[in-house]
Amino acid sequence: MLAWTIYVSFLGAAALVLLPPESRRAARITALLTALAGLAAALGGAAQYERHAPSGALADIVNVSWIADLGIRYHLAADGISITLVLLTGIAAVAGVLFSWNIERRTREFFALYLALIGGVYGVFLSFDLFLLFVFYELAIIPKYFLIAVWGSTRREYGAMKLALYSLVGSAMVLIGLIAAFVVSGSRTFDLPELAKFPFPPAFQNWAFLLVFVGFAVLAGLWPFHTWAPTGHVAAPTAASMLLAGVVMKLGAYGALRVAMTLFPDGLRFWQNEIALLAVIGIVYGASVALVQRDLKFVIGYSSVSHMGFVLLGLMTLTQIGLSGAVLQMFSHGIVAGLLFAVVGRMIYDRTHTRELSELQPMNLSVLAPFVAVTFVLAGAASMGLPGFSGFVAELQVLVGAWAVFPRLTIFAGVGILVGIAFMVRVWIKALFAENDAKFAAIQPVSIPERAGAFLLLGTTILIGLWPGLLLDLITPTLHSPLFQPLWKGGLP
Amino acid sequence: MNSSLDWMLPLVPEEIVIVSALVALVLDLSVVRRKSVAVRAAVIGATASLGCLAAMLWIARWHDYGTSEMLALTPLTQFLKMVLLALTLVVAVLSFGARFSRHVGEYFALLLLAAAGLMLLISSENLLVIFIALELLSVPLYVLTAFNKSSLPSAEAALKYFLFGSVAAAFTLFGISLLYGLTGGLQLGAIAAKLGTQPVEPVCYAALVMTLAGFAFKVAVAPFHFWAPDVYQGAPAPIACFVASASKVASFFVLARIIVVGFGPLHGSAVWEGFRAGWMPLLAVLAVLSMVVGNIAALVQTSVKRLLAYSAIAHGGYALLAFFGNPRQMLPALFFYVITYSLTVLGAFAVVAVVENSGSPDRLADWAGLGRRAPLLSACMFVFMLSLAGIPPLSGFFGKFYLFTAAAAGTPHLGMLWLVIVAVAASAISLYYYLQVLKQIYTTDPPAGSTPFRSPHAVLVSISLLAGLVIAFGCAPGWLLGKLSFVLNSSIL
Numbered sequence: 001m002l003a004w005t006i007y008v009s010f011l012g013a014a015a016l017v018l019l020p021p022e023s024r025r026a027a028r029i030t031a032l033l034t035a036l037a038g039l040a041a042a043l044g045g046a047a048q049y050e051r052h053a054p055s056g057a058l059a060d061i062v063n064v065s066w067i068a069d070l071g072i073r074y075h076l077a078a079d080g081i082s083i084t085l086v087l088l089t090g091i092a093a094v095a096g097v098l099f100s101w102n103i104e105r106r107t108r109e110f111f112a113l114y115l116a117l118i119g120g121v122y123g124v125f126l127s128f129d130l131f132l133l134f135v136f137y138e139l140a141i142i143p144k145y146f147l148i149a150v151w152g153s154t155r156r157e158y159g160a161m162k163l164a165l166y167s168l169v170g171s172a173m174v175l176i177g178l179i180a181a182f183v184v185s186g187s188r189t190f191d192l193p194e195l196a197k198f199p200f201p202p203a204f205q206n207w208a209f210l211l212v213f214v215g216f217a218v219l220a221g222l223w224p225f226h227t228w229a230p231t232g233h234v235a236a237p238t239a240a241s242m243l244l245a246g247v248v249m250k251l252g253a254y255g256a257l258r259v260a261m262t263l264f265p266d267g268l269r270f271w272q273n274e275i276a277l278l279a280v281i282g283i284v285y286g287a288s289v290a291l292v293q294r295d296l297k298f299v300i301g302y303s304s305v306s307h308m309g310f311v312l313l314g315l316m317t318l319t320q321i322g323l324s325g326a327v328l329q330m331f332s333h334g335i336v337a338g339l340l341f342a343v344v345g346r347m348i349y350d351r352t353h354t355r356e357l358s359e360l361q362p363m364n365l366s367v368l369a370p371f372v373a374v375t376f377v378l379a380g381a382a383s384m385g386l387p388g389f390s391g392f393v394a395e396l397q398v399l400v401g402a403w404a405v406f407p408r409l410t411i412f413a414g415v416g417i418l419v420g421i422a423f424m425v426r427v428w429i430k431a432l433f434a435e436n437d438a439k440f441a442a443i444q445p446v447s448i449p450e451r452a453g454a455f456l457l458l459g460t461t462i463l464i465g466l467w468p469g470l471l472l473d474l475i476t477p478t479l480h481s482p483l484f485q486p487l488w489k490g491g492l493p
Numbered sequence: 494m495n496s497s498l499d500w501m502l503p504l505v506p507e508e509i510v511i512v513s514a515l516v517a518l519v520l521d522l523s524v525v526r527r528k529s530v531a532v533r534a535a536v537i538g539a540t541a542s543l544g545c546l547a548a549m550l551w552i553a554r555w556h557d558y559g560t561s562e563m564l565a566l567t568p569l570t571q572f573l574k575m576v577l578l579a580l581t582l583v584v585a586v587l588s589f590g591a592r593f594s595r596h597v598g599e600y601f602a603l604l605l606l607a608a609a610g611l612m613l614l615i616s617s618e619n620l621l622v623i624f625i626a627l628e629l630l631s632v633p634l635y636v637l638t639a640f641n642k643s644s645l646p647s648a649e650a651a652l653k654y655f656l657f658g659s660v661a662a663a664f665t666l667f668g669i670s671l672l673y674g675l676t677g678g679l680q681l682g683a684i685a686a687k688l689g690t691q692p693v694e695p696v697c698y699a700a701l702v703m704t705l706a707g708f709a710f711k712v713a714v715a716p717f718h719f720w721a722p723d724v725y726q727g728a729p730a731p732i733a734c735f736v737a738s739a740s741k742v743a744s745f746f747v748l749a750r751i752i753v754v755g756f757g758p759l760h761g762s763a764v765w766e767g768f769r770a771g772w773m774p775l776l777a778v779l780a781v782l783s784m785v786v787g788n789i790a791a792l793v794q795t796s797v798k799r800l801l802a803y804s805a806i807a808h809g810g811y812a813l814l815a816f817f818g819n820p821r822q823m824l825p826a827l828f829f830y831v832i833t834y835s836l837t838v839l840g841a842f843a844v845v846a847v848v849e850n851s852g853s854p855d856r857l858a859d860w861a862g863l864g865r866r867a868p869l870l871s872a873c874m875f876v877f878m879l880s881l882a883g884i885p886p887l888s889g890f891f892g893k894f895y896l897f898t899a900a901a902a903g904t905p906h907l908g909m910l911w912l913v914i915v916a917v918a919a920s921a922i923s924l925y926y927y928l929q930v931l932k933q934i935y936t937t938d939p940p941a942g943s944t945p946f947r948s949p950h951a952v953l954v955s956i957s958l959l960a961g962l963v964i965a966f967g968c969a970p971g972w973l974l975g976k977l978s979f980v981l982n983s984s985i986l
């Protein structure tokens with residue numbers, strides 16, 4: 001069932017290519033149906049997994065030989081963590097289509113690339129053969145580039161190329177690490193569960209971990225390799241920045257957890273403190289830079305760097321609560337950042353044609369467009385990590401986990417949360433609740449697809465905020481599975 | 494069978510090709526003499542294509558294997574001859590629509606003679622035969638490069654090609670004479686046996702360097718690459734295709750034979766901090782130089798043909814990595830890479846040729862908006878460029894992956910990982926310039942007044958076929974790998 005998420009997305013992309021170029025409406029509907037089918041497959045697969053698989057275990061979907069000469073297998077499987085991220089992808093994909101309903105230029109190609117990107121992302125989350133995972137991971141680079149370069153806004157070609165090259169350099173580091181691991185383990189298999197059993201020598205783990213982890217973390221916005229993120233997000237069209245922040249950054253964090261950490265646990269312990277420090281710098285730095293931005297989209301872009309810092313910090317705690325918090329934060333940030341980019345890029349920018357705070361100030365959007373203002377406030381509250389939203393549970397878990405391991409760093413991370421509240425409040429005041437000016441009397445009303453997308457994302461973050469067990473029951477048992485055992489040397493903390 | 498004709502039997506495919514070359518000449522002088530150029534091109538091109546097909550059929554139908562002092566006919570050589578004939582066939586088809594000369598008969602005759610040279614080169618067992626075959630290949634290529642008599646760059650390219658080529662050939666001949674003096678033999682196996690038993694004298698290394706220089710010229714690796722950009726740009730596009738694809742496959746094969754069979758004992762070592770004199774450090778230096786020079790020079794090119802030429806130099810560098818693999822992997826990795834690369838570059842040059850025939854020069858800026866003027870052609874170019882950049886799931890990705898894995902696994906303790914790191918980094922840079930081409934095609938708007946253009950169906954079909962093969966070999970490399978390991982297992986190199 002879960003594998004259909006991948007196939008449906010690529011089939012949808014192929015179907016779009018075959019449509020006549022001028023049929024915009026058909027393209028939109030095809031894209032929406034495809035995204036919905038993907039989400040349905042994800043939900044169905046999740047339900048199936050909960051019912052049939054033993055709690056937290058790795059459930060194989062397909063496992064056949066692909067390239068026998070190198071022991072490469074077509075191995076798709078799922079555990080609680082991959083299912084969480086597949087669900088996130090499904091929701092973000094549907095919302096992205098809804099918020100791109102107004103794309104008029106080369107609509108067909110836009111959605112074809114969009115669905116190809118989604119298919120690649122699903123593929124990464126479900127691959128348990130490293131070669132296959134890498135194929136899907138790189139497959140996502142090209143659609144990202146074109147989505148930004150063709151449909152983007154501010155400095156789009158620069159942003160697109162920067163993102164493409166950062167991604168490719170990151171994946172080049174990963175590739176070197178994978179080849180080295182393959183050779184050192186005896187050149188027989190790229191299967192992740194198999195390779196994870198191999199005791200790599202500690203000296204090898206030390207550099208291989210760093211290479212693979214940083215290679216993946218480039219895409220997760222690890223400071224100081226995060227600079228693609230703000231420019232890329234700002235340059236991208238709304239749906240693409242929703243996907244970039246919502247899903248693509250999770251690819252990096254997921255790869256770091258799934259590949260680097262499970263393959264090289266000794267290397268992880270060796271670098272644990274240094275990476276936690278970088279993560280906290282990212283949290284504080286991202287939030288502080290967001291505080292002084294003038295462009296609304298840059299605010300959200302830097303806030304993503306800050307929130308992804310919590311994911312990386314949670315991973316580095318090497319405690320069960322920290323790790324499950326990190327995974328939950330991936331989900332939560334995916335939903336919330338997607339919503340924020342939708343509000344800023346689609347609801348505000350497409351109507352006012354500006355994202356400058358100083359130009360938005362006289363418009364007083366809370367009067368002009370109440371729906372937009374309410375959505376923005378709720379999304380901002382979710383992003384701050386207020387109780388009742390998913391971000392609260394996730395960040396709290398990360399902080400609790402980190403407190404036990406890095407008490408001093410945790411204080412700084414807490415400061416980062418405060419700065420996060422500050423920049424969001426600043427944006428609210430400037431963009432939403434300033435003096436009204438009669439000049440801006442009329443504004444295009446919020447359309448139905450936008451409302452549907454906003455309700456979908458808001459509903460998800462509130463649902464998980466009130467009932468985190470829905471996802472934690474998937475994530476926590478997975479952390480006890482054999483694949484993650486090497487992380488807990490000497491018992492589960 | 495008349496015994497006096499027995500010697501001709503093993504070479505029937507070559508003879509078929511040569512006879513069709515002569516038939517092409519005679520036809521041009523007699524039957525179609527007074528017809529228009531288009532008719533003559535059609536008739537004579539068809540004759541040449543039929544000749545290639547007949548030779549392929551002969552090889553497929555009659556397997557005469559055997560080895561003599563001079564020639565070797567093994568499953569491997571026959572398979573490669575099939576590949577070469579297929580590539581020549583595509584080049585012949587591409588030449589149908591070309592408008593650069595009235596001397597159609599001579600053109601196709603020379604093309605077929607060059608193809609015969611390639612086939613002989615593949616089969617030769619003896620250094621002198623190798624040299625003769627090389628000349629049989631080179632002389633027609635010099636002439637073909639200059640075939641566009643009205644173009645000054647074409648003449649300049651041919652002159653450069655000829656001067657560099659003849660100097661390189663002189664070096665090779667000198668190297669061969671040294672080898673003959675050292676070992677008293679010209680047959681590769683005999684030379685290896687002698688070199689393995691007697692103490693290595695300095696003059697052996699002189700012979701190695703001299704012989705290598707000639708082949709490094711043929712495969713266009715730095716620092717023997719200076720002719721390549723001019724020839725790729727100046728020569729008629731189909732001839733550039735031929736030089737970049739078929740000629741490269743054969744040259745890499747002979748290089749592999751001379752190195753692995755002839756100079757086998759003189760391998761030396763190129764592991765990090767463990768250099769020992771031999772061909773390994775020599776090839777490592779050539780590989781690094783080619784990857785660096787090729788990729789960096791390609792970054793700044795404004796002509797698509799020159800860009801492809803520098804990319805070809807870089808790809809020659811990647812291919813050299815195969816020589817560091819263990820014997821079981823090196824040849825499948827090398828041939829998989831070189832064959833799929835040839836298909837890709839042939840396709841890319843074919844697209845360039847079509848665009849050129851439509852009236853635009855090959856400057857990058859003139860490709861603006863090609864995506865809307867010629868959608869199918871652009872889609873094929875999309876596939877070729879991304880395959881060259883090594884993006885999965887195209888064949889260029891798996892080819893590189895296999896090469897890099899083979900090189901990393903070839904020496905114990907990851908000794909050659911440094912070279913793999915250089916290669917992966919170089920390959921990451923290369924995405925930049927391939928994306929420049931695609932950016933022109935897809936994101937820039939076509940100039941005002943430009944119209945969609947049509948190209949001959951035969952050409953479009955062959956380009957699409959090549960793109961299909963590039964995708965197919967990438968998604969399912971197993972077939973070609975299986976075929977390669979089958980022919981390799983049943984042949985002595």
